Structures are given as C-alpha cells and as structure tokens.
Amino acid sequence: MTGERDNNGVVGVGADLDSLFAEVEALRELASDSDKARDSARVYDFGIRWGALLSGRLQRLAHYHHRGELTPHEQARYEKLRTELRDVQPLAERLGIARPTIPLEDRR
Structure with a gap:
C-alpha cells in the first residue's frame, strides 16, 4: 500500500x-444537542x-x-487529530458509535 506522491x-x-x-466537529455538535443525540x-x-x-x-x-511518509505539516495535523480523537472518545462511547482502532497515545 503505497500512495502516489506529489x-x-x-x-x-x-x-x-x-x-x-x-x-470530529460534527460528533461534538451531535453529542452536545440532547435532541439530536436521542434521535x-x-x-x-x-x-x-x-x-x-x-x-x-x-x-x-x-x-x-x-512509514514516516507524512510531511512535517501533515504530521503535526495528524498528531492534533489523534489528540482530538482522544478528547471525543467519551462522546463516541456515549452515543454507541465506533472508537478508533489506531493508537491515540504516543508509544514511549
């Protein structure tokens, strides 16, 4: 699985x-509106x-x-995304939807 590069x-x-x-933002919005979350x-x-x-x-x-193929900017955004996914995990659990299967914590 290798991607085309530019x-x-x-x-x-x-x-x-x-x-x-x-x-992630849509999940926050859905979970924050009790009427939508009950639908x-x-x-x-x-x-x-x-x-x-x-x-x-x-x-x-x-x-x-x-594989180390993300640019520095993409890498920074990916790390921010992992943080956001960690933050919304309780919301996903409350709604009964899937949780990410990738590691969301840094492996030390």
Whole structure:
C-alpha cells in the first residue's frame, strides 16, 4: 500500500485530515444537542459515516504516519487529530458509535 506522491507528500492526505477533523466537529455538535443525540436514526447515520472514516481514511493516515511518509505539516495535523480523537472518545462511547482502532497515545 503505497500512495502516489506529489511535491507536498502523499496525495489525498490533506483531504483525509480535513474530512476527519470535520467529522470530529460534527460528533461534538451531535453529542452536545440532547435532541439530536436521542434521535436514533440521526446517530445511526452519523455512526455509519464515522465508522467508514475511521476504518478507511484514519487507517490510511496511520499507515503513512507509521512509514514516516507524512510531511512535517501533515504530521503535526495528524498528531492534533489523534489528540482530538482522544478528547471525543467519551462522546463516541456515549452515543454507541465506533472508537478508533489506531493508537491515540504516543508509544514511549
């Protein structure tokens, strides 16, 4: 699994990061509105999108991170994303949606 590269790193990494950051914000919004959070159809629809992003785009980012193929800017955004995912984990658990399967803590 190797990605196409351009002068700014692996193609699509920026879009992956943008999508994940947007969904983290959508998760916060959904969880903060008690009416929306009780709407099982809305939570289900969100959970499908969320799960697809976690199992697709997030796994792809983790792969390139592990291989050291992210640019310094992408790496910084990836680390911020991991922090954001740690922060919203209780919200995901409360809504009963998927949790990230990548390590969210630094391995020392």
